[in-house]
Amino acid sequence: MSQPTNDLYGNVVWSSIQYLFVVGILQAFCVLIQYYAFDTSGRRQTNRIRNNLFRAMLQCNVTYFDENQTGRLNSKLFENIEIVGKGIGLDLAQILRSLGKLASSICVAFYGSWQIALIMTYTIPLVIVTGKLFSKAITKETFNEFNAYSKAGHIAQEVFSSVRTVLSFNGAKFAHQQYTQKLEGCQRSSIKKGFVYGLFRGWMYFNLYLTYAVGFLCGLLLMNAKKNLVSLVDILVVVLAFARGIAAFRLVGIFIQSSAEACGAATPAWDFLDNVEAGKSIETGIFEDNNKEKKTSINGNIRFDKVTFTYPTRPDVCVLQNMSLLARAGETTAIVGASGSGKSTLISLLLRFYESTSGQIVINGQSLSNYSVAELRQNIGVVNQEPTLFDTTIYENIRFGKKDASKIEIEEAARLANAHDFIMRLPEKYETVVGERGAQLSGGEKQRIVLARALVKQPQLLLFDEVTSALDRKNEKIVQEALDQACKDRTTIVIAHRLRTIQNANQIYVLDNGTLIEQGTHETLMVIDGGKYQAMFRAQQTKETVYDNDDEMVNKLPEKQLPTTNIDEHPETIFADAKLESLNYVESSVTSQRSIIWRLISMNKLQWIPILIGGLACTCIGAVEPTFAVALSFIINESDNNDFSSSHIDYVRDCLSV
Structure with missing residues (x-):
């Protein structure tokens, strides 16, 4: 870069320019x-x-x-x-x-x-x-x-x-x-x-x-x-x-x-x-424990020994009172009772979601507190009444039960849960995204995927919490067949609302207000005159007879009055409709964005008074800087006056105006 020869650019000025350039x-x-x-x-x-x-x-x-x-x-x-x-x-x-x-x-x-x-x-x-x-x-x-x-x-x-x-x-x-x-x-x-x-x-x-x-x-x-x-x-x-x-x-x-x-x-x-x-x-230690290989076996008898429990959020309500019951290894144990009797609480205590207030739970001769949370839950498969699926593929939802499961293991678990056939009829098969909370699937399909997720890790203990209570008769039958197949050679505890699903249980316990009132097989409980189980079973039989009659009337209706689409038979239709709705939504969104600014302006029309006042204040604030520049020029002019003593009053005035 050559230095200009013009006298306007002296050495000092040119050096300053170079310095500012580097800076x-x-x-x-x-x-x-x-x-x-x-x-x-x-x-x-x-x-x-x-x-x-x-x-x-x-x-x-x-x-x-x-x-x-x-x-x-x-x-x-x-x-x-x-x-x-x-x-x-x-x-x-x-x-x-x-x-x-x-x-x-x-x-x-x-x-x-x-x-x-x-x-x-x-x-x-x-x-x-x-x-x-x-x-x-x-x-x-x-x-x-x-x-x-x-x-x-x-x-x-x-x-x-x-x-x-x-x-x-x-x-x-x-x-x-x-x-x-x-x-x-x-x-x-x-x-x-x-x-x-x-x-x-x-x-x-x-x-x-x-x-x-x-x-x-x-x-x-x-x-x-x-x-x-x-x-x-x-x-x-x-x-x-x-x-x-x-x-x-x-x-x-x-x-x-x-x-x-x-x-x-x-x-x-x-x-x-x-x-x-x-x-x-x-x-706290579940993250570290999950990274270790578990060899602990819980394939033994499960015994509740005088267990009492109250929820921390409701300390004045005793949910379980001196509860004692036994679930034998390799057998199916059913627990029934009215809502609020403490059935689901037993499941929560087994999973150590809560600690019992008094008494103890013993598995395979050891207290439940001796097992770490990770090793305990790794050996337990749980299926709840409300199936919970994540907004991802069917494959990933099943693999959630066992992160290192192979494709063969996942498909085998799906077959065991009677889910493989309907999955293969879907457009993307195991890569089908189920939607938020499994919204793209029917209730029975969701339950079977949840069951497959519980079975993929080959648990020693299965816990079923009113799995079929929210399903219709057709889906109930399909899911119940899958449950019966999964229970073979496993210790199983079933919380049941529909008593016909647990007639083959090895032992049935009847709860009422947190206490055990009856126990035995289906046959022994049905011969107890005036018993709670007998009354519940007969009441449900009466309701089911009415529903069966209603089904027969529906079957007599003309074909044109019946719905022609069944998600179990044509599961791909709901996904095609979802894609079409998504395209329509994108097209409508592009159109609506054109007027969004005017809509925002119209939404603020009731706020014009504070906006006007704020705008005036902003204008005044913006005028401060130019006003300050004028005042500063006066100060410099007064300071540069040779007869400073005669102009100090103007100087003070200019300073105060700043």
């Missing part, structure tokens, strides 16, 4: 490093926090999920942590850069004139102390805002998950009122936070221009006292450098809100992690 390149490189490093660090820390939270949640006892709302858990795990990631990522980088600018500006100011700079340092502790107070207030209101949003989110999730029930009872208006009420709490916290943040920003602007005024007034006094003590250049260097530092700290205020929000969002997450660490749940 600009270095700054661009440093900014690149800053954004890359802090964004990468923030993302990694966010993922690590999420992993730790999710791991801690999986280590919680079932009691924790009984006491806490799922909407709050999702908010804590995902939404709040994203705010934390922003606060510890790029916003933290901006804060550090602004603090560095403040430190360097103070150094330059002291180099220019330490007398003026020393006087102006009063603003630093003032800004720091007030910034700390404002940050604390913003953090508090942010925490309240997130807490209110999590409550609103829980209501929305609960309504959408049970939308048919809500609509059938005309509960949409009531649900909307509840959601609106929770949002009003969010709005109040948000308004308070915005008000505090506005005060903080206004206070920082006031300190910035106060710094200008104090700096120039100090320069006036020093120049008036001694002509050669400071010059106009010294005053400009000190004041502008110091003001740049205060302006940098003002930029810190912009990101203090983000940091305060990050602190408010992180508070419940840290409290949760600390509580899990201090609680030492029995689930």
Whole structure:
């Protein structure tokens, strides 16, 4: 690069230009490093926090999920942590850069004139102390805002998950009122936070221009006292450098809100992690235990010995009272009774979701507490009344029961569960995505896949909790055949509502209000006159006779009045319809996006008064900088006046106008 020969560019000016060019390149490189490093660090820390939270949640006892709302858990795990990631990522980088600018500006100011700079340092502790107070207030209101949003989110999730029930009872208006009420709490916290943040920003602007005024007034006094003590250049260097530092700290205020929000969002997450660490749940070691090969056998008798239990969430209700029963190895044991009699609670105690209040459970001669949670559950297969499937393929849903299962093992488990044939009729076979909670499958198909998932790990103990109670007669028969086949040569405990499904059980226990009232086989219980089991069985027989008569009437209807599509016979139709609906939705979404801006404007038409007031305030704030430039030019003009003593009144006026 050749140096210009024009006299306008002297050596000093040219050197300054080269210096600024080099500084600009270095700054661009440093900014690149800053954004890359802090964004990468923030993302990694966010993922690590999420992993730790999710791991801690999986280590919680079932009691924790009984006491806490799922909407709050999702908010804590995902939404709040994203705010934390922003606060510890790029916003933290901006804060550090602004603090560095403040430190360097103070150094330059002291180099220019330490007398003026020393006087102006009063603003630093003032800004720091007030910034700390404002940050604390913003953090508090942010925490309240997130807490209110999590409550609103829980209501929305609960309504959408049970939308048919809500609509059938005309509960949409009531649900909307509840959601609106929770949002009003969010709005109040948000308004308070915005008000505090506005005060903080206004206070920082006031300190910035106060710094200008104090700096120039100090320069006036020093120049008036001694002509050669400071010059106009010294005053400009000190004041502008110091003001740049205060302006940098003002930029810190912009990101203090983000940091305060990050602190408010992180508070419940840290409290949760600390509580899990201090609680030492029995689930804590399950991650380590799952990685070990298990050789423990639980293929023995299962005995409940005077077990008493109350749920932690209902300590005043005794669910099981002095319960004693025996499930022999290799046999099928059935447990029946009315709703609320404690049947499902026995399953939960066997899986160690809860610990019994008193008494003990013995498996194969050892207390249940001697088995680790991982080795116990690895040897138990569970099928519940409500089948739970994940929004993935059938193959992955079955493999969830045994992560290292081969394709042959998965297909064998599906055959054992009477599921292989209908799976092979699907378009994608085992790679068919079942949808959210298995929405693309019928109830019987879902139950058979869940049964295959329980059988794929070849469990020694099977637990069936009212598996067929929600199925129609046709699907019940198919599923029951699969259950009977799966129970061969295995210890099986069946919780049954339909008593005809457990007539062949080796032992039947009848519960009532948490106590054992009858036991025996189906034949021995049926001969007990006035017995509970006998009454329940005969009542169900009467209902089933009525239903059978209804089925016969349906069979007599003309063919054209009957539905012609059966998902069991044509499972591929529902998936084809789903794809068509998806394409139609995409097409309609593209069209609707064209008018979304106008819709947003129309939604805010009732807020025109606060928007107008805010717009006027923004205009006034924008006019401050040009006004300051005019005032600064007057100050420089008065300072450069040779007859300074005659113009000091105008100088003071200009300083105060700043």
